[in-house]
Amino acid sequence: MALPKPAVGIAAIWVLFILLIAWVVNRFANGEAEIVRKIVHIGTGNVILLAWWLDIPPSVGITASILASAITLLSYRFPILPGINSVGRQSLGTFFYSLSIGILIAWFWYLQQPQYAVLGILVMTWGDGLAALIGQRFGKHKYKVFGAEKSWEGSLTMMLVSYLVSSLILIGTQGNSWQNWAISLLVALIATALEAFSFLGIDNLTVPLGSAAVAFFLSQLVL
Template sequence: MEWIAAVGTIVIVGIVLALLEWTGKKLQMQPETIRKWIHIAVGHWVFLALAWMEHWYVAITPLLFFTLINWITLKRGTGRMNQVERVSYGTVYYPMALALLVLFFFEQEPMALVAGSMVLAWGDGLAALVGKRFGKTFYTRGKIRRSFEGSITMFLASFLVLTVTFLLYEEPAWLAVSYGFLLANIAALIEAVSYRDTDNLLIPLTIGALVAFAL
């Protein structure tokens, strides 16, 4: 049954991707906007995995599948989410990061898996959307330009999802808020200094590791 569930999650994610691509096309969204809404939506795959699967080696299979598919579509330029201004490996790093989270934390530390995934989905996703739409004050690191508005959104969204995650796993309120605040700052810092799309790897793995070892 687990393997059937794994295939089921692939089908569900595929349907979500198709719907978001179709909606984006109908609404004439920019490819980068479509990509970030996909970025947010796909992170919630972890809840399907935790509900339907028991073993990490089963749960990791859909993520390896999407890593390969995303690499192929990136190379071919297939889909509006790959029609961005520059070649971006973020769509490949994303399932790869989730696969590593599953490998390290799926069976023993599910809270770390959820925390890392939600910060990647909502924090990094909303930071890009808000920064692109409302960003007016920018800073640069080499050739990478980011906005303060996006970084503030990264912190706020990460703080919210981390606090909610800790509360759902029945951590004390004071710990949920204080540790959520600390980790949100770390996530925002990583997003600010990371090179290109490496934040899709560094943010979830760092947050997941800190949650696993400190809580």
């Protein structure tokens, strides 16, 4: 199959555009590293939608994931991505983020069920991203899970956004049925629980993989 170069180019331009915005914000945000991280987190995650809509081959997504994972690992030692990995805590979240995209593309593109990869990535992209921002800005009611401090406001945001994302994708691809609404609710609950266990940034791996797996296997079971 010929490589759809225009489609790949569009996806690449989108990622570069997001990185440019992050660089500008990092340059003038006076230490607001978390804002920079979430711009990249949310902005680049949406490239999975372009890959789905433009039917980009899985080999392209997997290769991009491997390269991004390698760059992020190097960036923990060298200042390749200043402002993105500076979170004030020990974390491999950026690496896990890149890795999860490659795993989900390898899994579901080859099954010709890309909607589950998209679901998993967007639950992480929007759910986890907005949960962190809301939790840090408005989180007044704290709780701890194995030493990691979370807020109920952030967790509620995670659950609501995950439910919305899952519902839109499952109903859009599998039809408006009570099963899809129920699966979306379970995905949201499990994604929220996984996000709470976020030591070393592992939630950037467990949330997308767990969300996609739950949606996929439950859909095979009840639909």
